[in-house]
Amino acid sequence: MIPPWITGAGMNAVPVLLFFTGTICLGLWLGLEYLRRVRSRPVMIGMHALLGAGGLEVMVMLLRGAPDGSTLPGTSLMRAAALLLLLAMMSGLLAPMIGRRSRRTMNVALAAHVGVAATGFALFLAMMLI
Numbered sequence: 001m002i003p004p005w006i007t008g009a010g011m012n013a014v015p016v017l018l019f020f021t022g023t024i025c026l027g028l029w030l031g032l033e034y035l036r037r038v039r040s041r042p043v044m045i046g047m048h049a050l051l052g053a054g055g056l057e058v059m060v061m062l063l064r065g066a067p068d069g070s071t072l073p074g075t076s077l078m079r080a081a082a083l084l085l086l087l088a089m090m091s092g093l094l095a096p097m098i099g100r101r102s103r104r105t106m107n108v109a110l111a112a113h114v115g116v117a118a119t120g121f122a123l124f125l126a127m128m129l130i
Contacts, residue, residue: 016059017124022051030044055085059124084123
């Protein structure tokens with residue numbers, strides 16, 4: 001059986017998948033740098049944020065309707081994934097401010113960021129396979 005995202009309107013979700021895959025790969029690299037206690041370059045952090053924001057923008061655009069009229073089925077799973085990914089973006093932006101005082105607080109903030117982002121991405125993948 002061919003997954004529905006390969007054919008038809010679901011094909012529009014492939015750019016979202018590519019954006020989020022790039023975001024995850026860059027986030028994993030930044031996480032490894034953090035664990036090695038190496039200071040990350042601001043350009044890489046900015047690219048991570050821009051890729052995540054771009055993927056979220058395309059996802060919301062497909063939920064609301066793209067300029068060419070194509071939309072993804074507005075399932076509750078897709079809406080939940082978009083909400084979780086928005087929360088992950090906000091927690092990623094707030095993590096440096098929250099964790100400024102101690103490394104332990106930063107670890108908790110980053111763990112929350114990673115957990116929410118991973119859950120949102122898993123919901124997005126589940127939506128693509130249904």
